[in-house]
Amino acid sequence: MKQENQAAAALREAGDEFVSQWGVIGNAWGINRTMAQIHALLITAPAALSTDEIMEELKISRGNAHSNLRDLVSWGLVRSVVRKGERKEFFEAEKDVWKMFCIIIRERRRRELRPALAVLKECSARTKDLRGADAAAFNKQLKSLSDFLQLADRMITKVSQSEQSKMVPWALKFLK
Amino acid sequence: MKQENQAAAALREAGDEFVSQWGVIGNAWGINRTMAQIHALLITAPAALSTDEIMEELKISRGNAHSNLRDLVSWGLVRSVVRKGERKEFFEAEKDVWKMFCIIIRERRRRELRPALAVLKECSARTKDLRGADAAAFNKQLKSLSDFLQLADRMITKVSQSEQSKMVPWALKFLK
DNA sequence: CAGTAGTTTCAGAATTTACTGAAACTACAT
């Protein structure tokens, strides 16, 4: 009994450390600290958690928990589940790392890559027919960027539709 | 003469639009707006620019221009050049898109991926020898994440050391 | 050496982003 308690305490401590540090990491990745912490908490939790449990664990307000959970759900990284007989909502994260990765790159393509491509196309179109060496150079530079991002877009599409069981062995072969 | 002026004006306008919009895009990517704008300006500028020219073009203070240029230089995306006979410093960006990409992924590996791996290893080590199903599940989850990020790390190393002339045709083949 | 051109730093101001807590709302239960 004593040992079990010690083990449980050590686990809780390691979990807290992970959640807290993952917030710092998320911050460096340009992600809201709280959102990263909630995500860390949910991917390592043994079961789905309620809003109140998350508030308690991270010592944050209901509003903060709610809006970050909403964002995580909108990313597709977290889903809400209902336990039978319970009125509360519970949240669980997608735990499969490959699926997480696919979700993230697909969303980033949609939210970040596509708008960037739109800007490049727009500015490129406006200078396509201008004369002069400077205009040609400007246009060429935008073209290079645009071609590259378009290739990245297609790669993301392809990779995020592949199975982990195909991609990982393939990557390992590539690395050899 | 009239036409030349019109063309020059149209080019300047398109450039301004690109710089301004790239700031917005950069912001969505988690990059400081001004830094993204300076980078956009430099990769499309026909020649290296001085701090004063950048301040004038973007309507920003000297301090702001200076610190963002310093960051861009620290990323390796911009270098300073000295024109003979001139006392001022001028700045020029790496314009080759493939090189830009390699610089960015290498720096992100260093600044974002490596610290994340360190956190995972740390928390993993702390729970390695704990007994109980929950501890085992926690440890397994961290292991999956860690393995995945380690694979990503190796892929970045490999890709960023490759020639564009090898990688692009290879990517196109992969997409088929 | 004094003067000038240019760079760097940094305290405080402005702006943006994140968070709280309470009120309004929803949906189920009695």
Next chain:
DNA sequence: ATGTAGTTTCAGTAAATTCTGAAACTACTG
């Protein structure tokens, strides 16, 4: 219908980030 458990919204506040402008500093010039 009234009560209750739970969710959502949002005005106001707190915190973090970004920016300014001026002073301090550096290095060249005559």
